[in-house]
Amino acid sequence: MSKSHERNPSSTQKEKRKLFDGLIKSVAGLVAVVVILIGLVLLLVFQPEISARLSTFTSEESTENPQPLTDFSTELVDGKDVETGLLAGDGLELVKAHCTACHSSALILQNRFTREGWHEKIVWMQETQGLWPLGENESIILDYLAANYAPEAPRGRRVPLTDIEWYELKE
Numbered sequence: 001m002s003k004s005h006e007r008n009p010s011s012t013q014k015e016k017r018k019l020f021d022g023l024i025k026s027v028a029g030l031v032a033v034v035v036i037l038i039g040l041v042l043l044l045v046f047q048p049e050i051s052a053r054l055s056t057f058t059s060e061e062s063t064e065n066p067q068p069l070t071d072f073s074t075e076l077v078d079g080k081d082v083e084t085g086l087l088a089g090d091g092l093e094l095v096k097a098h099c100t101a102c103h104s105s106a107l108i109l110q111n112r113f114t115r116e117g118w119h120e121k122i123v124w125m126q127e128t129q130g131l132w133p134l135g136e137n138e139s140i141i142l143d144y145l146a147a148n149y150a151p152e153a154p155r156g157r158r159v160p161l162t163d164i165e166w167y168e169l170k171e
């Protein structure tokens, strides 16, 4: 009752194709392995260069005993500081001096925190990134950050207009 396995005429062709597929796959696998090995060798060869580059990238800013900035312009255009894009407001100069010495203002611009949240960031930078004590400037800086970069604040907030010439609407 057990039928012997009958092969149809094309089965040898199928077999061949299978073999061929297998061959292709193993060749592809071999190529992948070789590429990975070459990559690893290159990585090993250039590793000192890469790590040197990485360390200058990360340590230049943190080990060089950073100081507050003293030399910067305070030119405003459209209610924004030209150099940093920070919004005009009380404390802007302090923020520029103390908060753009190690990294760009982008880290401030792209974040939104409450006063408490900003305070936590400052404490974190003081504990881990070499940020100096801010003394009495801290509350001014926090006021500025909380006022201009609070979670609800929309991105494009401009400073209120001054010197507006109002005119009477006529009926």
Ligand code: HEC
Pocket (backbone or CB within 6 Å): 061, 062, 066, 095, 098, 099, 100, 101, 102, 103, 107, 108, 111, 121, 122, 125, 129, 130, 131, 132, 141, 145
């Ligand atoms: C002594 C150097 C230094 C100073 C000065 C400094 N920071 Fe930083 N700050 C850092 C470093 C380092 C990082 C981490 C950067 C990174 O992740 O690439 C950072 C990250 C940040 C971040 C991102 C934090 C996060 O969780 O993603 C914010 C926001 C920030 N700083 C705001 C400030 C503000 C506001 C001030 C001014 C009070 C300031 N920084 C001053 C070193 C400094």
